[in-house]
Amino acid sequence: MKDLNTYLKSTKLSSKFACELGIEGGFINFRNSGSRGGIKEFTVSLSSLLRGLNDIKSNLEHFSGLTSYVEKDWRDVGSKYFQDLVLNSMITVQTKPCFTTLSKVISWANDKQEADFNDNNIDLSLKSIELAIERIETLIKQYTPPLNPSNLTVVNREQIKHHSMRDFAYQVLSTLLRENLSEIESIMSQEKPSNKVDLPFLPKTFILSETELNAESLSTGEASTLRFFTKPLTFGSRYIYISTQWYGDQRKGLSFGSLKLFLEKHFPQYQICKKENEYILFSTLQAPLPTSHLSKPFLLLAGISGTGKTRFVRKQVEGNIGSLNENYCLTSVRPDWHEPSDLLGYVSRLGEKVHYVTTDVLMFIAKAWRAMVDAGLSIQEEELQGKGKYLTVTGERDTLNQMLPYWLCLDEMNLAPVEQYFADYLSVIETREWKWQGEGFTYTCDPILKPATIKQVDEKDLREALELSGVKYDAVWELICQHGMSIPLNLIVAGTVNMDETTHGFSRKVIDRALTIDFGEFFPNNIDEFFESKTQAKVLGFPTLSHAKLEHFQSVEADNRASKTQHFFQSINKVLLGTPFELAFRAFNELSLSVVSISPKNEVELAAVFDDFMMCKVLPRIEGDEDKLLDNEQNNLLEQLIEVLESQFESILLDLQRPDLFRELIDAPEKPIDVPCRSLKKLQAMNRTLENGFTSFWP
Structure with missing residues (x-):
């Protein structure tokens, strides 16, 4: 069978209406005969032609009598039944050229001889139309670039x-x-x-x-x-x-x-x-979402007021093509919050029957659960070794890649003591467990709403309040009643943080469980770009791993045996050894997950991951006076860290510049943005502040 372009060019001897496949494919250029004036050229995409062929097939009873060209008949029927706007316009004003182009496509698909082509006839048999549809669909795929999740926009x-x-x-x-x-x-x-x-x-x-x-x-x-x-x-x-x-x-x-x-x-x-x-x-089925997966589903966005921390969360929802009504919940933290019930609700015995007083946060968590059911993930009870019967979520990577994150934004998070009202979440977040076998996964997590609590209240009322009614959610609700409601895998919590006389500080329990982002450093407010920004935040997705394994590093080109990651961690922890800031297994797991999630391709990108780990996980833990910030040998701990980082980075990073892993250029997202080494800059600033007697990471 000849390719379409060869066939179209070969019909020049038998047709007055020349047409050919566009030089870059994906569309056809065709011309009129020029009999009513100058010759004009038009363009129609293969997709428009495909839709036109499908319209002919769907309305064959109206087209079947039009195998011989009659201008008025084709103009009237085409304008009525062609739903594609381009093809509908062309059949109205360039009826004959459009007619012949359709005829040539059908003839080519059915292996007709070019010499036998006639401008005034078209094959409208069902078999011929179906074969043309099939072959145009195949041709369109040839001009559709393969999907690469890392490059999708x-x-x-x-x-x-x-x-x-x-x-x-x-x-x-x-x-x-x-x-x-x-x-x-x-x-x-x-x-x-x-x-x-x-x-x-x-x-x-x-x-x-x-x-x-x-x-x-x-x-x-x-x-x-x-x-x-x-x-x-x-x-x-x-x-x-x-x-x-x-x-x-x-x-x-x-x-x-x-x-x-x-x-x-x-x-x-x-x-x-x-x-x-x-x-x-x-x-929602076409392509994986353009996300860079986080290593942890809990962010602290720290920075001075007005830098755009809350707006950042909204933009993350929009960047994922989510809906602010569906995928976003903004909760303003109150200064009088002191226990988890302020955030997640409580059992009330006031009134005729015991009932549960829900909150926006709990209802949003339930909404994320509904999304998992709607996406087709399997939610069931399984017997897990060492745990007994557990509520599990299972599915395939392709399904997971299509799911939208649900962003919960806790505004002014530290107006109240986070360790108190957020205690349940801080405990449960560490029980999340992802297990992968090939392209399939299993996710488990301890409940944040306990089954014993659910059993105290009217289950029907609570189900309606959480909008989990309906046959579709019967099975999952029964399991939630038995095992409780855990943190959904698609939930990301982001707390905005200001540090002033009205707010509370963070204990290391909170910092160790979060990714702390110094907003002014990661997303600087460049006034020159206030009216027309040249950069944007990369779209972030929920984590798909919980515990790093050596096998996860096999796909990391820059460190496929995890040796460089181990060496960097040990170099940093050697300075911190014996101080209140010493790192443990959890911190190394976080670093490993960051490396695996970002999957750096070279040492420069790997150094950028290490630099951000210092900013997000290590430096937020460090604060105190000159006595507290001494290492085991009574040296300035900050200066020792600066020396380690310089020795680690100077041979790798030109002028200590590294690629930005959180931002991209709007016009050229594939081109990296180079920024100064963040942790070195921060350590130097903290060390200067220490001269006044006390220093801290927090702005």
């Missing part, structure tokens, strides 16, 4: 974008209904005698009519306002008219929230979000 997942809610809703519904006609019967099973879908949350979304309707029939009210788009979709012999009554505001009519609910009910493989005043539809 948001645009890979986007399907439809529009600034107008009305036009966005029309494009979304026309696309999804057209591509999933079999779903319409189940949707319409809820229709009323008026033949209008009138779900509780979605009034008059579209009309399904046995006959074509004119504008008058689609208008209502004294002003005869047009309520539906006049161009229908076809469903067999019936017609679908989509509502025009879409607004951003729920009170005015159909809204963004209405459309979101509609997709959740009928097309869960798609989601919508609003980003920078633009509405976006994206597939």
Whole structure:
């Protein structure tokens, strides 16, 4: 079989309408005959042609009699049934060139001879159309670059974008209904005698009519306002008219929230979000998310007020194409919080029956659990060695890669003593355990909401309060009642931190369980980029490991035997040995997980991981006066650390510059941003402050 481009070029002798595959592929250039003026060239993508062929197949009863070219007939039928906007426009104004291009594609797919091609005929048999669809689909894949999760950007997942809610809703519904006609019967099973879908949350979304309707029939009210788009979709012999009554505001009519609910009910493989005043539809099944996985699901974002710490969390949600309504929860910490019930709720015996008083945080945790069920992860009871019966979550890496993180932002986290109100989370976070076997995983974690607590209250009321009602969640709720509700694997907690006279400090118990980010150092406020930023934070994902193993290092090019990681850790800990700041197994595990998660390809990138480990895990623990900051030999501990880092980094890093692992250039994300060695800069600043009698990591 000839390739498509060779075939198209070979038809020049038998066709007045020249066309050829674009020089870089993925589209076809075609020309008119020039009989009505100058020759003009047009471009149509293979994807548009594929959609056109599918439209012909779906409406073959209307096309089958048009095998011989009649301009008016093809213009009328094409403009009515071609749902692709580009192809629909072309069939209207360049009917014959468009007709011949479709005919050539079908002829090529069915191995017809070029010399036999006729500009006035087209093969519209079902077998020929199906073969053309199959071969165009194969050809499109040749021009689709292979998916590399580390290089993916948001645009890979986007399907439809529009600034107008009305036009966005029309494009979304026309696309999804057209591509999933079999779903319409189940949707319409809820229709009323008026033949209008009138779900509780979605009034008059579209009309399904046995006959074509004119504008008058689609208008209502004294002003005869047009309520539906006049161009229908076809469903067999019936017609679908989509509502025009879409607004951003729920009170005015159909809204963004209405459309979101509609997709959740009928097309869960798609989601919508609003980003920078633009509405976006994206597939949740198309490609892995562009994430750099964290080594720990708990961040402390430290910095002076107004640097953008809370905004950073919101941008992480948007960067993952998540919804702020779905994937984000902002909780303002109160100064009078002193126990876990302030955060997670409590059992109340006031009233007619014992009930559980929930909080936004607990409801958000339940929402993350629902997302795991909706994603298709298996949640079950298993007998674990040494643990007995346990609630486990199992699944495949591909499913995990498609899941969106759920970001819980605790604003002004240290207005209250974190060790008190956050005690349950701090204890349970260390019980998380990931086990991988090939591409499959098992996740377990101790409960943060204990089963004994659930048994004290009305389980039905608590289930409804946590929005876990419905047959879909029956099995998981039964397991939660037996084993409690643990920290969901897709939850990330980020606490914003200011250090002043109104806030509390952090014990090493908290710091050891968190990744501390000095926000001003990691995400500097560059006033020159206030109006037009050149950099952005990389999109972060939830951890997929809990305990580092030597086998995990096999994929780390810069340190596949973990020897460099061990040597660096031991060099640092040798200075800290015998001081209150000495490191232990947990810290080494954190360093190892960071190396494995980032997977540096060379020594420069590995040094950047070590540098960030110092900033996030080691230096936040160090504070005190001159006496406290002495090593075993009575030397200045800070100066000793500076010497170790300089000896480690000077032979590797040119001018002590290293790549930024948390930011990227907006216009060239593949190009690294070089920044000064952060931990050396911080140690030098802390050492200067020590001259005043006391020093601390915290800004």
